Amino acid sequence: MSKSKTNKNVSMKKLQQRLTEELVRTTHFNKFEVESLISLFKQQQIKNKLDRIKFRDVLHNQFDMTDDLIMDRVFKAFDKDNDSYVNLEEWVRGLSIFLRGTLEEHVKFCFEVYDFNGDGYISRDEMFGLLKKAVVKQSIDEDPDEGIKDLVELALKKLDLDGDHRVSFDDFQEAIKQETLLLQGFGQCLPDDRQKRAFEETYLSIACLK
Numbered sequence: 001m002s003k004s005k006t007n008k009n010v011s012m013k014k015l016q017q018r019l020t021e022e023l024v025r026t027t028h029f030n031k032f033e034v035e036s037l038i039s040l041f042k043q044q045q046i047k048n049k050l051d052r053i054k055f056r057d058v059l060h061n062q063f064d065m066t067d068d069l070i071m072d073r074v075f076k077a078f079d080k081d082n083d084s085y086v087n088l089e090e091w092v093r094g095l096s097i098f099l100r101g102t103l104e105e106h107v108k109f110c111f112e113v114y115d116f117n118g119d120g121y122i123s124r125d126e127m128f129g130l131l132k133k134a135v136v137k138q139s140i141d142e143d144p145d146e147g148i149k150d151l152v153e154l155a156l157k158k159l160d161l162d163g164d165h166r167v168s169f170d171d172f173q174e175a176i177k178q179e180t181l182l183l184q185g186f187g188q189c190l191p192d193d194r195q196k197r198a199f200e201e202t203y204l205s206i207a208c209l210k
Contacts (some may be wrong), residue, residue, distance in 0.1 A: 019089060027096035033204045034092060040203055041091045049085035062199050063191045069133050070187045073113040074098075077189075099196050103176070106183060106190060111172050113189040122159075122167040122186070127152045130186035158182060 016038070023034045044054050055075050059065040065074075078086045078094035086094065097105045114122045114130060131151050135144065159167045159175045159182065167175075176183050184190060191199070 023089070023092050027093060028100035029092065029096055029204075036204050037092050037095060038088060041088050045088075049087050050091065051085055055086055063195045065188070067133055067187055069129070070113065070189050073116070074189055077109055077112045098190060099199065103180070104173075107173050107176050108169075110183055110189055111169050114186050120169060122172065124152055124156075124165065127155055127167075127186060131155070134187050155185065158185075 020031065020034050020038065023029065024031050027034070029037065041050070044050055044058060046054070050058075052072070052075050055078070056065075056068075056071045059071050059074060065071050075086065076082075078090050080090055080093075081087075097109050101109065111122070112118075114126060116126050116129070128148055131148050132145075135148055135151065156165065156167070158179070159171055161171045161174055162168070
């Protein structure tokens, strides 16, 4: 191995070590867990990044997610630099919130998922699009869109606290404080306890090394 290649490898290891230390300080994971997530990332990534397809495979295979729209929005919530890829740091930071986030972090995450255009509001159209995916089809004698519109109105009554016919982040945050069950009312974008436990037991426990 050439000296320049050896120096490059040493430099990369130092950079990863510094990133690991930073992630331990600023996420909900310890050193072993961060290193385990880095290892998992390296198994999934191409050129040090996860594309949308690979990321959706993780959501589907590890967390049983099937809603294409929600999976795309979760991808966007992880992809903080908006380059259409999830890099190593975004992967660990995103999973920190996804798996172990506080209620405040989960409120911000879910709002970002539901706010399609990033304008700071969940609009009627955005609610309609989300609920249309989640609602079970009604009988052929009924207009399913009418039923969804009724659900949108019910959602607005619960969430639109300032009465401007759309849901701001402040509206959403305050409504969730009053009734936490509303957090994922427009579709599941966080894993449930069983899914979190299965993922952590598989990838983040000492037992996974055996």
